[in-house]
Amino acid sequence: MFYREAGQFRTSYAQDQQILPLWQDKLGMAAMLVVGFCIVPFFASNYWLSALLIPWLILSLVALGQNILMGYAGQLSLGAAGFMAVGAFACYNLILRIEGIPFLVALFLSGLCSAAVGIVFGLPSLRIRGLYLAVATLASQFFIVWALDKFGWFKNYDVAGVITAQPIVIFGHTFASPQEKYIVVLAVVALLALAAKNMARGSIGRGWMAVRDMDVAAEVTGLPLMRTKLQAFAISSFYCGVGGALFAFAYLQTVEPSAFTIDLSFRILFMVIIGGIGTILGSFLGAGFILLTPIFLNILFHTVFGKAVDATIASALEQIIFGMMIIMFLIFEPNGLARIWSVTKERLRLWPFSR
């Protein structure tokens, strides 16, 4: 009833190619941005900001990176956390070693460092395909975390192994409170999400999708396979690297290799699956889902069983339910939460009449 395109005609190519062609969508997006930037920081408590919203946004960004590689370019990678670690340590070292470097520049450069590493580890993808590649990407995960842990230079010869991240300083202002950090993270994520949306629907994204669907066919039609694949690896790693730097600086406040284990890589993988493979929206939905599910289950256990519930039993149950959910999503809704949303939109068009 309220969500329908009747009467909204597209009379030029520019109109036809808009990201949000319907006024309802435009309004919705504008409302979300206004709420996100202007209202949330003033009303959300510190717990909400620093334990939920900030990690949600950052993990969405990383999931977006994983989605570019896996959902758009079809190269299954199991090493996202490794590239996050590169970003985090690059940012730490840039700020440490270059006097007065602006935080945003350091953030961008750490994304580039991660992209460079991504290209190196993406090279085997030119020769290895499918599952063999997925297994080979584990090499990046293990090697990167080992190297960052082993070579003291990366950690500035810190013996404790846990480094405190430097404060976020932009234009002389220190962004220390959760509200301020949230604003920085939101701005970066919104900007990069917009960029991703544009890449995905442009010629770059079409190239990725052609490679995903059938790489030999893509090559035959004149698509440079090497460039397209490495581009996907580089851009994906860029997103992971920026996400990793934010993860360390705005969320954890520490820089340590042990934060970027293979478990995190798997969680990012699940975000993409549950959110929706090959969708921008899905990365955000999936990250939210994976982040909130354990918290929700925890609350559930405590309300059902009371305070007496054993911690190991609770965590084991949580793990079982989590695993089952992933399997169920793969069986019943392989296109993830993003698909559920688009079905809902279809329903809204016809509401209150049923199909």
Next chain:
Amino acid sequence: MNNYSFFFEVLIGGLLSGLMYSLVALGFVLIYKASGVFNFAQGAMVFLAVLSFVGFMELGLSFWAALPVTIAMMVLVGMATERFVLRPLVNENENTLLMATIGLSFVIEGAAQLAWGVDVRRIDLGIKDEPLRWPAENFGVFISALDLTAGVVAAVMVTLLAMLFSMTKAGRGLRAVADDPAAAMSIGIPLQQIWMLVWAAAGVVALVAGMLWGARSGVQFALVLLALKAMPVLIIGGFTSVPGVIVAGLIVGAFEKLAEVYLGPSIGGGIEGWAPYMLAVLFLLIRPEGLFGEKIIRRV
């Protein structure tokens, strides 16, 4: 001790521990060969199998009573997996199936801990992880009895599986299914029974691998990481080759130990976590389907 015997000691130790990886990797190959599923949950199955075995023994069963009970349980787990996870996902692409088995590994790990708790346990096979006396006295080479047992067990398992594949009716059906599921079904091979058989066999392999690994490093949660250790073995050998797993296990084991001993000190130790992967990637660059894997023919 001279350098030669030290080199051989490292080499033999590596080769034998490589066979222990092969045992884990064997479970992967079985399932991949028959159903095209890369079963990431194999590590979790190893953990569940040996934990249950020890658990049953703690409940008062003897060694020989606990063994069939655990095998029966693993067969049930395998059948349930086939019925509730893989059958609904039939005809999905292999990445989807891989992700489903990652989900499955969470379920199995959780279930194992829920049922038996998180304590580290010990399993006594009556074989000590100590050097054998005969080679130590005659050649000055130290070989662990446990490693040697594992090697023998791995060899026996591979022979048995190879016989299962080539000599029995079920094995022929299995190979037919691996070749072309639709064609196999159309000539009346019971696809689902074959898959259940394979998953059950993988469960048994997991139990054997778990018992040997458990005897070495304790029955603990870290056993699930064995899946990660087995992966370089798997990609070097090729996903579809039983003998390939043994050869690759030997290569990876020897490389890992030699690299740790001779290369480790110069670049800072702890390299066994990633060095096998790097070796595997190098192998793949030359042969993208592993040493013994089936040649991938791609048509447009």
